[in-house]
Amino acid sequence: MGAQLRLTDLNLRFGGIKVLNDVGFEVEPGQIFGLVGPNGAGKTSLFNCISGHYRPSSGSITIDGEEVLGTAPATLARHGLARTFQHPALQLQATVLENVLLGAHTRLSGGPVEWALRLPRLARSERELRIEALTLLERNGLGWAAHRRADELSHGLHKGVELCRALLSRPKLLLLDEPAAGLPHSEVEQLIETVRRIRHDDDITVVVVEHHMGLIAALTDRVVVLDHGAKLMEGAAAEAQSDPRVIEAYIGKDAADDVA
Amino acid sequence: MSSITGFLSRAWVRWAITAVVAVALLVVPLLFSEYTNQNLARIGVFAVAVLGLNVVMGYTGQVSLGQIFFVGVGAYVTGYGATHDWNIVVVFLASVLVPGVIGLVVALAAARLGGLAIAMVTIALPIIGVPLAKRLSDFTGGSQGLSSAFSNAPDWTGLYNDQWQLYLVIVIGGATYLLTRNLVRGKYGRAFAIVKSNEAVAASMGISPYRYKVLAFTVASLIGGVSGFLYMAVIQFTSPETMTFSHSITLLASMVIGGAASIIGSLLGGAYYVLVPQWSNDINPNLTELLQGALLLLTLFLLPGGLVTLPREIARRLRRSRPDGGPERRQTPSAEPAPGREAVEETPTVGGIPTQRPTERQEQA
Numbered sequence: 001m002g003a004q005l006r007l008t009d010l011n012l013r014f015g016g017i018k019v020l021n022d023v024g025f026e027v028e029p030g031q032i033f034g035l036v037g038p039n040g041a042g043k044t045s046l047f048n049c050i051s052g053h054y055r056p057s058s059g060s061i062t063i064d065g066e067e068v069l070g071t072a073p074a075t076l077a078r079h080g081l082a083r084t085f086q087h088p089a090l091q092l093q094a095t096v097l098e099n100v101l102l103g104a105h106t107r108l109s110g111g112p113v114e115w116a117l118r119l120p121r122l123a124r125s126e127r128e129l130r131i132e133a134l135t136l137l138e139r140n141g142l143g144w145a146a147h148r149r150a151d152e153l154s155h156g157l158h159k160g161v162e163l164c165r166a167l168l169s170r171p172k173l174l175l176l177d178e179p180a181a182g183l184p185h186s187e188v189e190q191l192i193e194t195v196r197r198i199r200h201d202d203d204i205t206v207v208v209v210e211h212h213m214g215l216i217a218a219l220t221d222r223v224v225v226l227d228h229g230a231k232l233m234e235g236a237a238a239e240a241q242s243d244p245r246v247i248e249a250y251i252g253k254d255a256a257d258d259v260a
Numbered sequence: 261m262s263s264i265t266g267f268l269s270r271a272w273v274r275w276a277i278t279a280v281v282a283v284a285l286l287v288v289p290l291l292f293s294e295y296t297n298q299n300l301a302r303i304g305v306f307a308v309a310v311l312g313l314n315v316v317m318g319y320t321g322q323v324s325l326g327q328i329f330f331v332g333v334g335a336y337v338t339g340y341g342a343t344h345d346w347n348i349v350v351v352f353l354a355s356v357l358v359p360g361v362i363g364l365v366v367a368l369a370a371a372r373l374g375g376l377a378i379a380m381v382t383i384a385l386p387i388i389g390v391p392l393a394k395r396l397s398d399f400t401g402g403s404q405g406l407s408s409a410f411s412n413a414p415d416w417t418g419l420y421n422d423q424w425q426l427y428l429v430i431v432i433g434g435a436t437y438l439l440t441r442n443l444v445r446g447k448y449g450r451a452f453a454i455v456k457s458n459e460a461v462a463a464s465m466g467i468s469p470y471r472y473k474v475l476a477f478t479v480a481s482l483i484g485g486v487s488g489f490l491y492m493a494v495i496q497f498t499s500p501e502t503m504t505f506s507h508s509i510t511l512l513a514s515m516v517i518g519g520a521a522s523i524i525g526s527l528l529g530g531a532y533y534v535l536v537p538q539w540s541n542d543i544n545p546n547l548t549e550l551l552q553g554a555l556l557l558l559t560l561f562l563l564p565g566g567l568v569t570l571p572r573e574i575a576r577r578l579r580r581s582r583p584d585g586g587p588e589r590r591q592t593p594s595a596e597p598a599p600g601r602e603a604v605e606e607t608p609t610v611g612g613i614p615t616q617r618p619t620e621r622q623e624q625a
C-alpha cells in the first residue's frame with residue numbers, strides 16, 4: 001500500500017536565507033504527485049527535508065499520519081522511504097548490479113556475526129536478491145549493463161540505475177529528483193511507462209520533481225508549483241501549465257518555452 | 261583472461277583450490293627452517309593487524325592511526341592472562357574482547373565527530389598507550405615488559421616451538437581472514453563501501469553512517485586483539501615499545517602498499533611490514549628508513565592500488581603494448597547501449613531549462 005504524505009507549514013532556512021516558506025500539501029496513497037518550479041525554487045531542499053537529510057526550522061511532515069520531522073534518514077529508509085538524487089551518486093568502481101543490490105540493504109536480515117559466518121540462510125537470501133535485482137534491471141532496459149562497472153555508463157543511465165536501486169528496497173513512498181534530466185526523448189517515453197507500471201504493479205506513492213512538462217503532464221495526478229521557496233499554486237498539471245503566475249515564474253528565469 | 265576467470269568461478273574448481281591451499285598451509289610448518297617459520301609466523305601476526313586496519317580504513321574509509329594500540333592491548337592481556345595461568349581459551353577471548361570493548365567505546369565517541377576528528381582521536385591511542393603501559397606496571401611489567409612462554413609446543417605434538425607457533429598463526433589467523441572476508445562481502449561489504457564513498461546516499465539506503473563506522477572500528481579493534489594474541493604467541497614478549505606511534509604508521513603504510521580494501525592486499529601488507537625492514541637492514545643498516553621510504557613512494561607511483569594490483573597492471577601493460585591495442589583498447593569508453601537505445605551524455609539544459617544550478621552545492625549534504 002502506498003504511503004500518505006502530508007506537509008504542513010514547512011519552513012527551512014540556511015543562515016539568513018529562507019529556502020522554504022510555509023510550504024504545505026498532501027499526497028494521497030498511490031498518487032503520482034508532481035513538484036515543479038524554476039531552478040533554485042527549493043524542490044530538492046524539500047525532498048531533503050522529507051528524507052531527513054535537512055532539518056526544517058518549523059512545520060510538520062507526516063507519513064501515514066506519523067510525524068517524521070527530525071527522524072534520521074536511515075530510519076526513514078527502513079520505514080519505506082526511497083529516493084533518487086538529482087545528481088546520481090553511484091559507486092563508480094562497483095558494477096551496476098552491486099549498486100542496485102545496495103537498495104536491498106534493509107531487506108537483508110542477519111547481523112555482522114551471522115554474515116561473517118556466512119550462514120546458508122543468508123547466502124540464499126543474497127542469491128535470491130541478485131536474481132530479483134537482475135530482473136528489475138531487465139524490466140527497466142538495463143539488463144545488458146548489470147555486470148558493467150557503473151563508470152562505463154552515461155549519466156542518463158545512472159538515473160535508471162538509481163531508480164532500480166530505490167525500487168529494490170520496496171518502498172511505500174518514492175521521491176524522484178529530476179529522473180528525466182539528461183535523457184533523450186525516446187527514453188523519457190520509456191521512463192513514463194516505467195513509473196506508471198511502478199504505481200500500478202507495486203502500488204507506491206511517487207513524488208517527482210521534473211522540468212520536463214511533458215512527463216509531468218503525462219504522469220501526475222496533481223502538481224504543486226514552488227517558486228522562491230513558496231507554494232505558487234496546486235492543481236492538475238494542465239492548470240499549472242496555463243496558470244499565468246507559473247508562466248511568469250518561469251519567464252523570470254528565462255525558460256518560458258518549457259512552460260508554454 | 262575471461263576463460264581463466266570462467267574456469268576459476270566454477271564451484272568444483274574453487275573447492276579444489278581451497279583444498280590445495282588448506283593442505284599446503286598444514287604442511288608448510290613442517291617443511292621450512294626455524295628461521296623461515298618464525299618469519300612466516302610474524303608475517304601472519306601483522307597480516308592480521310593490517311586486515312583489521314583495512315576493515316575500518318580500506319573498506320569503510322575512516323582514517324585510523326591507532327591500530328597498533330589494539331594489537332598492544334591484545335598482547336598485554338594475553339601476557340597477563342598467561343602469566344596468571346588462566347585457561348588458554350579464556351586468555352584468547354579476553355585478548356580479543358578487551359581491545360574490542362575499548363574500540364567500541366572510543367568509536368561511539370569519535371564517530372560522532374566525523375571527518376578528521378576520528379583520525380585525531382586515534383592518534384591519541386598509541387600516544388597515551390605507551391606511558392600508560394609503563395605506569396600500570398602491576399599489569400604490564402612497566403618498561404621491562406611482559407614475557408610468557410605459554411605458546412611453547414606441548415609435548416604430545418612432537419613439534420618444535422616454531423612449528424607449533426606457526427600452526428597457531430595459520431589456524432587462528434586463517435579463521436580471522438575467512439570471517440573477515442565473509443563480512444566485507446554481501447550486505448556489510450556494500451554498506452561499508454557506501455559509507456566510505458557517500459554518507460548521504462548510505463543514509464537514504466537505511467544505513468546509518470554512524471552505526472556502521474562504529475561497527476567497522478569495533479571489528480578492527482577485535483581483529484587487532486587477535487593480532488595481539490598471536491604477537492604474544494610468536495614473539496613471547498611485549499613492552500610499551502610494541503605500541504609506539506611509529507609502528508602504527510608503518511602498519512598504515514603496509515596496508516596501502518599491500519592494497520587498501522583487499523583481503524589478499526592485507527596479507528601482502530603483513531609481508532611488507534615484516535620483510536622490508538629486514539631487507540633494507542641487510543642492504544645497509546644506516547639507510548633502512550631511507551630505503552623504506554623510497555620503496556613506499558615507488559609503490560605509490562607505480563601501483564597506486566597496492567601490490568595486489570600488480571597482476572592486473574602487468575596484464576594491462578602487456579595488452580597496451582600489443583599492436584592492435586588489445587580488447588580493452590577497442591572498447592568504447594561509454595558502454596554500448598542495448599540495441600535500439602541511445603546512450604547520451606547529460607546535456608546541460610533540458611527543454612531550455614538548465615538542469616544544474618549555477619553553484620554546484622551539496623544537495624546531498
Ligand SMILES: Nc1ncnc2c1ncn2[C@@H]1O[C@H](COP(=O)(O)OP(=O)(O)O)[C@@H](O)[C@H]1O
Nearest residue numbers: 014019038039040041042043044045046623625
Ligand atoms: N545546504 C544548503 N546550504 C545553503 N543553501 C542551500 C542549501 N541547500 C539549498 N540551498 C539553497 O536553497 C535554494 C533552493 O535550492 P534547491 O532546493 O536545490 O532548488 P531546486 O531543487 O528547486 O533547484 C537555493 O537558493 C540554494 O542556494
Ligand SMILES: [Mg+2]
Nearest residue numbers: 043044045086
Ligand atoms: Mg534540484
